[in-house]
Amino acid sequence: SQQGEEDPQALSIQEGENATMNCSYKTSINNLQWYRQNSGRGLVHLILIRSNEREKHSGRLRVTLDTSKKSSSLLITASRAADTASYFCALSDSWGKLQFGAGTQVVVTP
Amino acid sequence: DAGVIQSPRHEVTEMGQEVTLRCKPISGHDYLFWYRQTMMRGLELLIYFNNNVPIDDSGMPEDRFSAKMPNASFSTLKIQPSEPRDSAVYFCASRKGQPNEKLFFGSGTQLSVL
Numbered sequence: 001s002q003q004g005e006e007d008p009q010a011l012s013i014q015e016g017e018n019a020t021m022n023c024s025y026k027t028s029i030n031n032l033q034w035y036r037q038n039s040g041r042g043l044v045h046l047i048l049i050r051s052n053e054r055e056k057h058s059g060r061l062r063v064t065l066d067t068s069k070k071s072s073s074l075l076i077t078a079s080r081a082a083d084t085a086s087y088f089c090a091l092s093d094s095w096g097k098l099q100f101g102a103g104t105q106v107v108v109t110p
Numbered sequence: 111d112a113g114v115i116q117s118p119r120h121e122v123t124e125m126g127q128e129v130t131l132r133c134k135p136i137s138g139h140d141y142l143f144w145y146r147q148t149m150m151r152g153l154e155l156l157i158y159f160n161n162n163v164p165i166d167d168s169g170m171p172e173d174r175f176s177a178k179m180p181n182a183s184f185s186t187l188k189i190q191p192s193e194p195r196d197s198a199v200y201f202c203a204s205r206k207g208q209p210n211e212k213l214f215f216g217s218g219t220q221l222s223v224l
Contacts (some may be wrong), residue, residue, distance in 0.1 A: 005210060025224075029208070030209045031209060031210050033212065035213075041217065041218075042201055042215030042216055042217050042218055043153075043201070043203075043213070043215045044215070045212035045213060045214070048210065048212060060192065088199075090213075092209045092210075093209070094209065095165070095166075095209065096141060096158075096160075096205070096208070096209035097155070097158065097165075097166055098143065098155070098209075098213060099155050100145070100152065100153040100155075101152070101158075103151040103152065103153075
């Protein structure tokens with residue numbers, strides 16, 4: 001099964017700090033995506049990085065991808081209380097099948 | 111656009127009953143995915159369609175589960191008969207075109223089987 005494994009499972013930080021979470025996988029991928037889920041809601045797409053890309057930025061988000069190590073990281077800079085959510089990495093194969101990891105639960109305290 | 115629309119939002123039923131979950135994808139999207147989320151198993155891909163045709167149903171847990179997409183604007187996930195272990199949040203998501211496109215999720219259906 002092509003699912004990512006996120007680390008850590010949970011993360012608690014204070015507003016203004018940076019939050020970093022990692023995703024490791026075992027098979028080849030077409031792209032890797034990060035999603036956010038607020039409690040009781042559907043998932044919302046954050047950023048997509050293709051297998052031939054190494055780094056992407058979107059606002060306060062920075063994603064890296066190391067295909068040799070089969071790992072990715074998501075960095076949220078200058079975190080806010082509104083960033084409190086669960087974050088999931090999702091792996092896409094060349095057919096577009098998208099499978100999600102278990103997620104990292106992030107709590108940002110004011 | 112209204113986004114991906116799922117109904118019902120909540121469903122409570124008794125063991126043995128038939129349950130039908132509904133999804134309307136975003137207009138123009140040609141991929142539709144059904145996921146199930148539980149604390150124990152996380153987000154599981156059940157099945158996905160391309161142009162109304164099921165592409166991969168390897169995640170469907172048992173013959174009790176079936177999914178259809180009769181047209182581009184409607185899909186159903188049916189559980190018959192339902193069991194307490196089917197209790198979960200079921201999400202539908204849609205996407206337009208190639209794999210390098212993002213998924214849009216519905217708000218989910220919270221299913222409780224008593």
